[in-house]
Amino acid sequence: MKIDYERELNPPQWEAVRHAEGPLLIVAGAGSGKTRVITYKVAYLIDSGRAHPAEILAVTFTNKAAREMRERVENLLGNLAAAPLICTFHSFGVRVLRRHAERLGFRRDFTIYDVDDQKRLLRRIQKDLGLSSSSLPVDRVRSVISRAKNQRWSPEDYLVGSHDFDAAILAEIFRRYQTELRRSGGMDFDDLILLTVELFQRFPDLAESYSRRYRFLLVDEYQDTNSLQCELLRLLTCAHRNITAVGDEDQAIYGFRGADVTNILRFEEQFPGARVIKLQQNYRSTANILEAASALVSHNENRREKRLWTEAGAGDLLTMFVAEDPAAEAEFVAREVGRFLEWGESGIAVLYRTNFQSRQFEEVFRRWSIPYRLVGGVSFYERKEVRDALAYLKVIRRPDDDISLLRIINEPSRGIGAATIQRLQEHVHDHGGSLWQAIQWAVEERTLGPRAVLSLKAFGELIEGLRTLSREAPAIALDEILKRSGYRAALEMEDTEEAGDRLLNLQELLTVASGFGPGDESWQEFLDQGSLHTELDEIDEHAAVTLMTLHNAKGLEFSVVFLVGLEDGLFPHARAIEDRAIEEERRLCYVGLTRAKKKLYLTYSRRRRLYGASAQGFSTPSRFLKELPRELLEVQGEFAFGRRTYDTPVELKAAALQSLESNRKGRPFSGNTLNTVADVKRALADRTENEQVVEKPARFRVGELVRHERFGVGQVLAVEPADEDDLKVTVRFLEAGVKRLLQRYARLQRA
DNA sequence: GAAGTGTTAAATCGC
DNA sequence: TTAACACTTC
DSSP states (O other), X not given: OOSOHHHHSOHHHHHHHHOOSSOEEEEEOTTSOHHHHHHHHHHHHHHTTSSOGGGEEEEESSHHHHHHHHHHXXXXXXXXXXXXXXXXXHHXXXXXXXXXXXXXXXXXXXXXXXXXXXXHHHHHHHHHTTOOTTTSOXXXXXXHHHHHHHTTOOHHHHHHHOXXXXXXXHHHHHHHHHXXXXXXXXXXXXXXXXXXXXXXXXXXXXXXXXXXXXXXXXXXXXXXXXXXHHHHHXXXXXXXXXXXXXXXXXXXXXXXXXXXXXXXXXXXXXXXTOEEEEEOBOOSSOHHHHHHHHHHHTTOSSSOOOOOBOSSOOOOXXXXXXXXXXXXXXXXXXXXXXXXXXXXXXXXXEEESSGGXXXXXXXXXHHTTOOEEEOSSSOGGGSHHHHHHHHHHHHHHOTTOHHHHHHHTTSSOOSOOHHHHHHHHHHHHHHOXXXXXXXXXXXXXXXXXXXXXXXXXXHHHHHHHHHGGGGSOHHHHHHHHHHHTSHHHHHHHHOSHHHHHHHXXXXXXXXXXXXXXXXXXXXXXXXXXXXXXXXXXXXXXXXXEEEEEHHHHTTOOEEEEEEOOOBTBBTTBHHHHHTTOHHHHHHHHHHHHTTEEEEEEEEEESEEOOTTOSSOEEOOBOHHHHTSOGGGEEEEOOEEETTXXXXXXXXXXXXXXXXXXXXXXXXXXXXXXXXXXXXXXXXXXXXXXXXXXXXXXOOOOTTOEEEETTTEEEEEEEEEEOSSSEEEEXXXXXXTTOOSEEEEEEEOOOO
């Protein structure tokens, strides 16, 4: 054998790797070499001659994980004549459905509709039903529909089984959504799994042939499977029982898309006689980090107790930093990052709960010339111009694809406005068929205004003319499309920086496309990768600092991790608090903590502008901070004022006084005492204790100084409308003894 | 009726 | 920062 497995793996790891036949569950704690074990297992199966590479199917949840696993296997074994199939659940579904979708009444060249397409369609439907998007947010509709589909509910089933307040409306939207989706011959992400399961259930022979073909099945991140994926795995093991699942229930963070932790907890029930091997030695983090993470997650009730241990030393304490506002938080992070970069450290990550938090960090990093890599956010394939270009390609292949057609019908503007489109849709609604057919009808019958007919005719001819291009390679077709549709010209005309970027992106897309030859399959592959792709990661691959959400960080490790925005409402997210889904948030926090190898920073901001509020609100430190053992934390640099932080209270006081002086505007003002370290610590330990109320209503302006009889001088930090006549005023008092943020409704005095 | 311009509100997580 | 919406101009 090429590899000395016994030397490279610890005893339980090696045991898991050599367990070739029969069901196996590897319960792997964070940093216990989970990915290593599963890749070594793939290698071992091949290396030992137990499996031909083509008999192995390894399923992951993200493209990134699949790609990495492929690379690792290749590193271990070198180039193989045949490669094992390593892909995501969704791309496996696509693979199967592209071959057999006809059996379910779909065309094989069905279109995959992603989130953006779904939203466009749903908005349209809601509009048709006369519902404003504000009363029923499209994201909520989408999640309801997705949940229903993952339960395999039809719109009618949903109506019966749901307790939602507006179930009837939701069911109707759901019904129309399904109809439209089917009519344009499309599948959404949920369908990719759902329909694969349906296919296998209706045609057991097919399931069996797949099961026979892939005699060894490996599943990564098993705790994140939903019931459909679980069913798919069951179907894929109908001809054998060689399934190896790796997972950690403490890292289950995809409940929101239907993942169900009980799948991993019941693995032995589903696959009787399964072996369970636990990996509990952590090779990643220092003892302090590991201890903090374990302490945190032990607050969860829904879990098996396990004991992670490490041979590593205690390492540094965790550093907690309290910033005055998000800008100061970002500056602190940038400063620390700068120090690590000087020391030559390169594995640094800034992890946050929600994508919008990335902006403040990007801004500071750019200002300080710190090269960073942003994962997620608006990715290449989500850009408008890229999606438009792909929509053109889809339409010239299959003009009946309504959703793609709608995207480009007036892009660039060609005189087909909302009213005309409305008419076309009415026609489709009354007479059936597709929009494309409705356009033909409008041109022939001339029932619309002459201008509209002219524009539609030109559009029809444009598409008709472009259709022959589908015989060429995608790159050639795309280039021609951009030319003839006037898309490129329109951007060139604009002559703005943004238009220039868009042109560059289209050029980039052409480069990607040029890797694909002519032919149906090649086109399909190109378009599918666009739909299933998440981010283009060759951009600044070697940047020392990575910015990403906690969800994106799963499975990765970094020497230094900054976990930022640790405020109640942000993390744990307000929605999770409302839904009483704190345990999943805590697991997410656990995932974040355990990404760090050597050094972990926890930061939060005392003020933050959220949800477009007109004023900055005050935040409460995340409840998770209180669940970490005090003795593992050091509080650092908490002296923040305005946008800056200061190393000592003396410096802080000087700066604050100066700022206050220049802002005084004739109001009474006297010297004051500022926060001390002890004050801040006490405030953190119990925030409510320090909250006070302003007794006298008055008029306030942000930034202005006020004086209170009892609490002394303070600065108005926010004034925001509350009820009709009321203003919510937030004041920070600077005198000793009272230092917290005071809130009170003050009567608005109208001018 | 379409296109261009200005304004305002909004924002979990992701295949 | 974006995207939907209202409003004006052609």
